[in-house]
Structure formats: structure tokens, C-alpha cells
Amino acid sequence: MSTNKKYSIKHTDKETLAKWLKLMLVGRAIDNRAPNYLKQAIGWSYHAPFAGHDGIQLAIGQIFDREHDHLFPYYRDMLTTHSAGLTAEELILNGISRDTDVAGGGRHMSNHFAKPEWNIHNVSSCTGNHTLHAVGLARAMKKYKVPGVAISSQGESSVSEGYVYEAINGASTEKLPVIFVFQDNGYGISVPKADQTANRKVANNFSGFKNLEIFHCNGKDVFDSMNTMTAAKAYVAEHEHPVIVHANCVRIHSHSNSDRHDLYRDDYELNYVNEYDPLAKFRRLLLRYERFTGAELEAIEAEAKEVVKAAHKFGMNAPQPTPESIHDFVIPEPYVSDKYPEGLHNHEGEPKKLIEGLNETLKAEFRHNPDTFIWGQDVAHKEKGGIFNVTKGMQQEFGKERVFNGPIAEDFIMGTANGMSRFNDKLRIVVEGAEFADYFWPAMEQFVETSHEYWRTKGQFSPNITVRLASGGYIGGGLYHSQTIEGSLTPLPGIRVVYPSYADDAAGLLRTSIRSRGLTLFLEPKALYNSSKVLSPIPDDFEVPFGKARLRREGADLSIITYGNTTPMCVDLADKFAENGIASVEVLDLRSLSPLDTEAIMATVKKTGKVLVVHEDKVFGGFGGEVAAMINDMTFEYLDAPVKRVGSTFTPVGFNRILEAAVLPDLTRIENAATALLNY
């Protein structure tokens, strides 16, 4: 309970009390009305009622200042967002998913209220994962030295998610202006909080965290909630570190309209949560302390009723989204290269290693754009610059504010990139998603999340992030230092995937990635970082557009389509066949997997009529399957043989070199497959 008594039933001015009451009444009326839309088959098929959280939700919205703060509400935060400024119309447009819904035009699930234009962020249904976004955004606020707080709101059960601990750990480590609000109604759907964590008040789990203050309040009480949120905001401003506000609430209704709480709550409990209805309590206080007469309250109630009635009418007349709009806002248009439209050059400088291409391009882009940042595990500590030294020298040149280490928490690294990029569209963020691609899996939920942002917000938010991953095997690394994960990630809409093989392409694609809006997965064949086979002169300003494959060898008898670690092997084979007069082999280096250069693929198929798709990843489920299927669909009549594939065996990659060699594709396997195809 807050000891700060700025607000009280006896002393808060009448105008403010009336404003609060009206917000609460409108919110509650819509909360009560929402299930009717489903019953009438109008929409709002997901509704998580807020009744019982009224005090804390009113307070969150009231302390939110859209000029300076950022709000990350969760799916139960209808009153929070109404109190923060969303109108009754906007709530209903979201509920019934109309095209004019300010959260994202009906693309996101109902009850996910947002208004990005006002810093009321559009967040996921993955409950609590926006804690990482709030932390990332607060990091930007701190770095750019702007006032304000990031407010993250969630239910108490979602605090069980590991990423919430990562978020709060990060906010406390970096001393960021974040208020984490836990709205505790005792249940995660039907699961009582005793099954979530040992402390009945989960906020107390964080009592050992440094740089973190924990406030408790009665979320059912308007005044205690207002006083506590006001004190929490003042505390963040004064102490410049995060706070948790744990608000005790009740859930008067079921979790949502797909839940039946009478299956697990008895009549006694249902009665007492009703008795503790915050709205009824507020009304009683207004009368008891003679702040309003019964007639005055009835007048405000009538006004609220009219507001909801008009909003309903407005919502019902609002347009539906069109089916053809689904292709809009999947991913933003990329940076366009005027000088290198095909991603080719004739530069004749000194050949450089792939790792030099990456390092020099990163530095050049950081010099070019002061709003660039990079972080990840191990990226910057004295002379160390990344596990493979790709970022060597960057912190010395650009400082700790722009180049810094992240904790060993991949989801945190990815999620705070998402959050920080929300601060301003001009920011360009590069993250080493993990020390090795093999360790990126914990970040998958944030990666998938980030792939949705642009579409889900109907283009209102573009996460401008390049995720670098040292990928693939051939280094004797075993199961957890050899994975190449494009087969799993490329099918995600909303991302670009590039996988260069040569130094110049690595540099050119990295520049394009950093300059582009949107999310790009930049896969680096780490076995080639220092390989003499992929040395290349690199123009200082080289750029490679997305979706532009490159012919590494021209030929007439067979096309090999490849990328990443296997490209130089295929080139070696083409040279060998040419030198020995065996065959003329064309090698197409895809460079980009998504978008894919379908024109270049079709052109080479039409030219040779025989295709071998080669990649390091497993044949089963590998990206080559998509290439082969596309060739069959689009150029079947040009084929003189079935499309064949070479890749890894359907096993993990063994550590022993004999095992590794048995798993990964090599020149011999490619040669055998190519020979068989040539003889077909």
C-alpha cells in the first residue's frame, strides 16, 4: 500500500473523480458488452474481461504521458488503454477487428488494444514477452537522454516466463526507466498462482535484484493504485532504475470467453470476488464521503451509456479489411542500391577475407550512421570483439554506448533489439543473435515475434534489425557449434534471409541489411571467415541488393544452385570439370534465400536443363526442397532430369572429425551427384 497520499476520496478534486468514474464506467460497459458481439457473430471472439482490475488499470493509464512515455499493455488492459487515451470507438474497432482499428486494422486478435502513434504499443499474445520490448525501448530512452518511462503491464502468472526474468535482470543491470506492473488476480486461466511460483506475491521473487524497487498496492482500489503508480513513476525518475508494481486484483469473470470459471471456482469464491468489485467500491466511496449525490452519479452513468451506444454504432458502420490486403506490409521495401543494382562489381583491389569484409563494413556503416548499435554475447571487451573477432575494434572506435555486450540470454538480445528499434525508425540495430547459430533457439520466440511486427501493426512499426549468426560446420564443432538453421527460419514471412559465401557479397549484403528497414537474418558461414577460397576485392561502398543471385561460374551442361559453405566446393567442382573437359557446369550462388531470385534460377534451368541443389543443411526439410519444388512448378518442361539435392545426412553433426565428415556434404558427394546427373 502506498504511503504517498496524493490522491484520496476526501481530497481529490471532484472533476478528477468524475473523469475517473466515467472512464471506469465506459470501460466496464464495453467489458460487459464484449461477449454480445461474439454471440451475435459480429466478432470479438477473444475477450479477456478486466473487471476486478479497475483500480490499477485506471492508474496505469492516468500516469501514462504519451508525449514521453511508452506503454506496453497486455490483452486484459482494456481500461488501461482507455484511461491512457483510446476512445470507446477505438476499443470497439479493435474488438470487432475493423480495418480502421488503430492497433493494426483487424490483423491482430481482438482485445489487443494499441495505438502505436501514441506510444501505446501493439504487442504479442505471447503473454509477458513485451517486457523485453519495454526494456529495449527504455535502453533507447536512456541512450538518447529523453525523459519518460516504459510501462509494461502483465498478469502475475505470465511472470513465470523465463523472458520476464531476463527482462527484469536486464533492466536492473542497465538501470533502465521501466515500470513492470504485475496485475495479480490469482489465476493464469484456471491455474492458481500457487502452481506458478512459491511466493504468493511473485514480485517478491525479485527482492534480491539490485537497482530494483518493488511496490505493492491494492489494484482494486483506485486511490491506492493511483498513489502507488504515481510514486513508482517518481521513483524511476529520481533513482533512474526500474521498479515493479505488484497490484492485487480479483478476476470477477472467467479468464476469457473460452474459459468457464465455474469449473474450478466455487460459489463462495465467486461471491466474494463480486463483493470486491472495484467499481462498486469506488461508487460507494463517492457516496459515503458525500463527494457526489446519487443523482449526480446517475447522470454520469447515463453519459457513459450514451458514449458506449454511440461507439457501438460507429464501430458497426466501420469498414472491414479486404482479402487482397493480406499481402500489404509483410516486410518494408529494402534499401535500393543505385550504384550496384545487380550486386556485381569489377573492383580490382587487394583480395580480402570474408571476416575483413564484415568487420570493415560494420565499421563503415557505424561511421556513416550515428544511430547504429550493435550488441551480443562477447562482442566487446577490450581487445576481444566477438567470438570470431568480427566486431574487433568497434567498441574502441564507437564507444560503449553503441557497441556493448549482452548477457548470455539470447531472447533478451533479440527482444531488446525489437524494443529498442521501436524508439525511432531511424535506428539501425545489429545483433549477434548468439555466439553460434546453434544457440539462437532460445531467441526464437522473439525472432518469430519480430517477424510479425510490420504486418501486425499494418506498417506502423518496422523493426530495423540485422541479426548476425555465425553458422554451419566444417570446424570440428560437434552438435552445438555446427548447426545451420536457415531451413527452419526461412519459411517465416516478415524476414529476409541472406547467406553469403564470398567476402565481397558478405560486405555488400551487410551494408544493404543495415541500411534497410525491416528484419534481416544474416547468416555467416563461419568456416569461410578466414578461408583463402572466398577472398575477394571489395569496393568500399559495395552493396548487394536482396534477392539477387550471382553466377559464380557459367556453364551449359549442368546447373548447381547453392549458397553458404558449399558454394566454394561447387566452384571447385566446376573448375575441375572444366579443366578436365568433363562438363561445363554453371554455379549459381543464391546469396539471398528470402527473397529468392526466382528469375536467376529459372534462367539457369532453362539454359542447362539439369539441376543439382547443394547446401550444407540436411536434405530432409532443407531449403533445397523449396528450390526443387519451385523449379518443378515453374520450369518442369525445361528439365532433362529430375532435380537432385546434396546436403547433410538426417543426423546431428558429430564431434569426431570422422563423424563430421560422414555427415556434412563434401566435394566427393557433390561430384558423384553431379556426375550421375550429367549421365542421366
Next chain:
Amino acid sequence: MTKTAIIYSYNTKKTSKIATLIQEGFNDPAIEMINAEEITEDTFLSFDHIIMGVATWFDGELPNFWDEFVPALEEMDLTGKKFALFGLGDQKGYPENFLDGVGIMGEILEEQGAALVGFTSTEGYEFESSRALRNEQFMGLAIDYENQGSMNKQRVAAWIDQLRKEFA
């Protein structure tokens, strides 16, 4: 003449039983029973000695009927008045908030100048934390129907003996 009241919610079951036990124990017809659900400032201030039944709700909150009276309490001068609080809790079910209501109410009353009496030993109780603790004593009488119901009469009787002296 000193006026004494036992104030508790008539809507409660267990608290009502303890209030009745206390009334019977005092065996003094002058002690008035008052319903906390209907308490007014004037009624409250008309007593010199008040025995209050204060349960703990949820994870350490006052029940609504007391919570909604707090704004009135916070502007009262309770100097010279004596208060004895009894609370009901569940040591095993809610060990983190045992008797919190008594502690919350006790602090509010003291801030307004009241004197608290009827502190009791924590011996025989097992819980994790309580806002009603002061100098290793409860700031009133702790009743645990769920786990130690058989000790209620004995605890109430001892408390009445103590209050007779401390109210004197």
C-alpha cells in the same frame, strides 16, 4: 463512564463467533456490539475502548468494510482511546500474510493517536511473515480457526483477562 464496544462485521461467520465469545467472556452488559458494515464516524468516536474484529483478506488487505472506513479514520483524533484488535488468519494456507489486517489497522489507529492494547505472544504459531508483528508479539489476538480451532476458547479467555487489566 467509560464506553466500550466490540465492532466487527455481522456478515462474517468466524469473526462473529469470536466476537460473541469475547462478549460472553466479559459478561458485561454495558459492552455494546456494533456492526462494522454500518459504522459511522460519530458512533465510532463515541467509545473509549474498542475491541475490533479485523480479518485479513486476499494477500494481506483489510476487508472492504474497514478499508472504506480508513479515509474517515485518517482524519480522526483518537488520542486517549484504547483499541484491542483481534484477527483471524490461516497460518498454513496463507503463511505470508498471517494477521496482516491487524497490523495494517493497528498502524492506522496509532497514527491517529490511539493506544493499542492486547498484544499477545507468537508462541505456538507457525507462519512466515505478518504485518501484525511488533517486538516479537502480535499487535492483538491471533485466531486460527483452520488449524488451531480447539485453542480458540482458551486464547480468547486469556486475552479477556489481559484486556481487563489493560483497559483499566
